[in-house]
Amino acid sequence: MPVQSFKVNGQNVDVEAPDDMALLWVLRDKLGITGPKYGCGINVCKACTCHVDGKAVTTCSTRVSDVRGRQVTTIEGLANGNTLHPVQQAWLNLDVPQCGFCQPGQIMAAVDLLRRTRNPTDADIDAIENVCRCGTYGRIREAIKAAAAAMG
Structure with a gap:
């Protein structure tokens, strides 16, 4: 299985996942990041919205291979230490x-x-x-x- 390498909330991660696996499932099931929610799975409800390189994306419709070498930010990484955004x-x-x-x-x-x-x-x-x-x-x-x- 391929290894996907990218940053999540400022931390480098390497995770084994198929190229076509939805980023949402990599975040939730493989990395244990539960902020992004599964709502529809078809880019309609947008409960899974996170940022990739600072821009909003729906992680249910973004393949993990599309974020290789990029920065993913979830709600968990939005605050600056103890200071909320x-x-x-x-x-x-x-x-x-x-x-x-x-x-x-x-x-x-x-x-x-x-x-x-x-x-x-x-x-x-x-x-x-x-x-x-x-x-x-x-x-x-x-x-x-x-x-x-x-x-x-």
Whole structure:
């Protein structure tokens, strides 16, 4: 079986996995990283969103061979030590989650959005299209705007 080499949350990893294995399953089942969630498996719900080289990707539809030699960041690697990322802090301050299942993917998508757009409009926020079954979209929108203001 091929060995896949890449970085996860700043750490080099080597893992035996078939080239076509979804990155989500490598992260969860082989590396024990449980932040990215399985929701649909077909790039619709986006509960598995992580970053590859700083850009949001759905790990359920990304092959592990596509991240060889690249940097993968999961929700576990977003904070800077004990200091939460401004998006994570805004999520807490505004009490965004209900069940919390989709929140890692929501947060990772929001961080990517704010990397590209410092003052997102409601349409920009809606365009990230991560699904929240609990319907906390209003609080998600407010948290993204609060994080944008905090990031200045």
